[in-house]
Amino acid sequence: MSDLDAFRAEVRAWLEENAPPFIRQPESIETAIWGGRKPSFIHDDQRLWMERMGAKGWTVPEWPREYGGGGLSRDEAKILAQEMRRIGARRPLDSLGIWMLGPALLKYGTEEQKREHLPRIARGEIRWAQGYSEPGAGSDLASVATKGEDKGDHFLVNGSKIWTSYGDKCDMIFALVRTEPDAPKHLGISFLLIDMADPGVSTRPIKLIAGDSPFTQTFFDNVKVPKGNVVGERGRGWDVCKYLLSHEREMIGSLPTTQLSAETLAQHAVRVLGADGIARAGALRSDIMQHEIDAWTLAIAIERAGDQAKAKASSPFTGSVLKLFGTELMKRRTELAMSIEGSAGFDPQGHEAQEWLHAPANTIAGGSNEIQLNILAKRALGLPGA
Amino acid sequence: MPLVLTEDEQMLVESLRSLLSRSAPVAAFRALRDSGDPKRYSPALWAELAEAGFAAPQVPEAEGGIGMGYAAAGLAAEEMGRVLAATPFLSTALAIELLIAAGDAGQKAALLPGLLDGSRLFALAIEEGGRHDPDTRATRATRDGAGWRIEGTKRFVLDGGVADGLIVATQGEDGPMLLLVDPGAPGVAVTPRASIDSRNAADIAFEGVSVGADAVLGGANGSADDAAAAIARALDVGRVLLAAELLGIAQEAFDRTVAYLKEREQFGVKIGTFQALQHRAARQYVALDLARSVVLKALRALDEGDKARSALASLAKAVTTRTAREAMNEAVQMHGGVGVTDEFDIGLFFKRARVAGETLGDDYFHRERLAKMVWGI
Ligand SMILES: Cc1cc2nc3c(=O)[nH]c(=O)nc-3n(C[C@H](O)[C@H](O)[C@H](O)COP(=O)(O)OP(=O)(O)OC[C@H]3O[C@@H](n4cnc5c(N)ncnc54)[C@H](O)[C@@H]3O)c2cc1C
Numbered sequence: 026m027s028d029l030d031a032f033r034a035e036v037r038a039w040l041e042e043n044a045p046p047f048i049r050q051p052e053s054i055e056t057a058i059w060g061g062r063k064p065s066f067i068h069d070d071q072r073l074w075m076e077r078m079g080a081k082g083w084t085v086p087e088w089p090r091e092y093g094g095g096g097l098s099r100d101e102a103k104i105l106a107q108e109m110r111r112i113g114a115r116r117p118l119d120s121l122g123i124w125m126l127g128p129a130l131l132k133y134g135t136e137e138q139k140r141e142h143l144p145r146i147a148r149g150e151i152r153w154a155q156g157y158s159e160p161g162a163g164s165d166l167a168s169v170a171t172k173g174e175d176k177g178d179h180f181l182v183n184g185s186k187i188w189t190s191y192g193d194k195c196d197m198i199f200a201l202v203r204t205e206p207d208a209p210k211h212l213g214i215s216f217l218l219i220d221m222a223d224p225g226v227s228t229r230p231i232k233l234i235a236g237d238s239p240f241t242q243t244f245f246d247n248v249k250v251p252k253g254n255v256v257g258e259r260g261r262g263w264d265v266c267k268y269l270l271s272h273e274r275e276m277i278g279s280l281p282t283t284q285l286s287a288e289t290l291a292q293h294a295v296r297v298l299g300a301d302g303i304a305r306a307g308a309l310r311s312d313i314m315q316h317e318i319d320a321w322t323l324a325i326a327i328e329r330a331g332d333q334a335k336a337k338a339s340s341p342f343t344g345s346v347l348k349l350f351g352t353e354l355m356k357r358r359t360e361l362a363m364s365i366e367g368s369a370g371f372d373p374q375g376h377e378a379q380e381w382l383h384a385p386a387n388t389i390a391g392g393s394n395e396i397q398l399n400i401l402a403k404r405a406l407g408l409p410g411a
Numbered sequence: 412m413p414l415v416l417t418e419d420e421q422m423l424v425e426s427l428r429s430l431l432s433r434s435a436p437v438a439a440f441r442a443l444r445d446s447g448d449p450k451r452y453s454p455a456l457w458a459e460l461a462e463a464g465f466a467a468p469q470v471p472e473a474e475g476g477i478g479m480g481y482a483a484a485g486l487a488a489e490e491m492g493r494v495l496a497a498t499p500f501l502s503t504a505l506a507i508e509l510l511i512a513a514g515d516a517g518q519k520a521a522l523l524p525g526l527l528d529g530s531r532l533f534a535l536a537i538e539e540g541g542r543h544d545p546d547t548r549a550t551r552a553t554r555d556g557a558g559w560r561i562e563g564t565k566r567f568v569l570d571g572g573v574a575d576g577l578i579v580a581t582q583g584e585d586g587p588m589l590l591l592v593d594p595g596a597p598g599v600a601v602t603p604r605a606s607i608d609s610r611n612a613a614d615i616a617f618e619g620v621s622v623g624a625d626a627v628l629g630g631a632n633g634s635a636d637d638a639a640a641a642i643a644r645a646l647d648v649g650r651v652l653l654a655a656e657l658l659g660i661a662q663e664a665f666d667r668t669v670a671y672l673k674e675r676e677q678f679g680v681k682i683g684t685f686q687a688l689q690h691r692a693a694r695q696y697v698a699l700d701l702a703r704s705v706v707l708k709a710l711r712a713l714d715e716g717d718k719a720r721s722a723l724a725s726l727a728k729a730v731t732t733r734t735a736r737e738a739m740n741e742a743v744q745m746h747g748g749v750g751v752t753d754e755f756d757i758g759l760f761f762k763r764a765r766v767a768g769e770t771l772g773d774d775y776f777h778r779e780r781l782a783k784m785v786w787g788i
Pocket of ligand 1: 154155156157158159162163164165186187188189190240386387389390391392393395396399
């Protein structure tokens, strides 16, 4: 038996013993596990699952062990993912800390910052929010105006952020703050880590077309942030921001494949319409087929992106590619699911309606898809102009 | 194997590029086309590629090849696609695949060396209609003494006008049967077909053609099951190699288009400054990057004997056919009027992409195949 086969056997046995029944069911928006200082679970199995996986470092299988990760090789991580899929296990932890801040800290953080924050992210103890967008700075993100005045040992932060995902449920926020008012636009921003329990931080919920309010406007009123909480160089937060965004884009683009939805779209169609019904809806069938081709393509592109990262041969444009393709795929998928359901999908709280109403946000978030096209046109293709 | 090229594979690409840029620039293909040479391929170029090991790099060392795997063959196909090299690469790969899968030791010993060194050219006679449909076989082989008698017509046999040997897919007594036929044999009528891509192809009629028992691939032990499996396997290999070629064609047409966007001026600026064109070009970049992932995955699956390799062959062919079609339309459009002139090379890519796309099944064929094979709808 090869090492990998032995590893697979070990993983399988461990999962068999440690993956509780509740988390072996198809996931939905409500069943995601987010952790944090005040975690909310709809079933105690979720807590168990997060804690057990967190203790092994398997919430972040490829991070180094000294920072709370699993220290797995790429091949081992693939096996873990396969074995989880095999038993229909849900993700043990959804986290902006894992998807976004972690990679940025691994690259730009000081040793102290890494030791302080990464293990807490891995174990789901701190829930992070992203403080990038402002009412006046959306696509033109580098025009952020939230300011941080230099007060010797700390910055005094004033301003507001908007579209803060789960802002009212998070413990800490990584924020772009203008600390060098006289420097050029891109060189005056610092990347700050701010505790949301600190005095002066408050949030106001924003309600969405899907009916829920998953994000907030976040206000900073004379908030003191120690200088040790700057990630990377002071004034060079834009570099950290961009690096983090490339991970955010890969993550958003990968959503259609990481959602361990038990069913493919084709299976959904068979369940609802039956073979006969599908045969009579030939044009719909044809679009479902194209969707399945695209979904498989995306999965392969994600596999390649991972292999490239491991081989230190990543393209700086992979995030944009996956983001564009993955989010459009997600929209098409939810639209096709609505078409399969017909009026049965109109219940505002129904699974299909909820997925469909949430999908359009992804082509906007993380830098809109038009912005991704701009990035590719200018940087990947070197086309001239603004 | 990871979906990243190995160092050996990168070196292969580099040496292929230098050989092809020297011996087979697009201008060479244009000159060949304009010469009216009925062979429609360059034997000298093919000999040079074979000499360097590029005619069939996938063939294992045990069979006399260089054993670089299908990934290497795919890279060769892609690079040839980039320069529109008119070679019998696909026909040779199909013939080799069938021989290795179904041939007996004597047949392999007699034919493989010549295929590998480029001195022999075999064509696979399989299609009988316009659209790809490998399961329809009206061409029959019936017993004729100790041997067989073939009756039927094959359409658009690739390299059928230059091959010195044919592998004919027939309907035998209990299923498919592959027969080795000399195109000069009595009763074989080869009619050259003009093709938009200026490559060699012919319709081939078999009227009471007699062959010996040793013409059956696999000899006395050749069974219908073996033939069916060999055909399925060869077609999947061919599809992935065509997918790789389509990737090369589309990538090259796209690269030329991006260069044109940076060069051509209208309204006092480079046309590449217009966001409407930038976004369309960026979409092509995305589509090509995705297609590249899929092609590499399908090649690795062939090398690893992945059980999904047949489905991945269909996926790769479907994705690249569609991607290339869209890339070609955009390439022509973004060139403006010159894009539709014969003088400009873009049109040559446009035409070859159509033929390579249809060959061994277009995106519609493969979507349908996947629907039945994988998705159950
Ligand atoms: C679900 C969701 C979650 C989010 N979570 C967070 C979060 O946690 N933290 C955070 O900081 N932000 C978050 N955002 C904000 C997100 O990053 C912004 O919405 C996004 O960057 C777009 O900014 P905007 O909404 O101001 O739109 P605008 O910038 O006003 O854009 C409006 C339209 O104009 C287009 N446009 C703008 N500029 C150009 C251009 N140069 N060329 C072509 N088209 C252009 C855009 O593509 C868009 O279609 C989230 C957004 C969503 C939808």
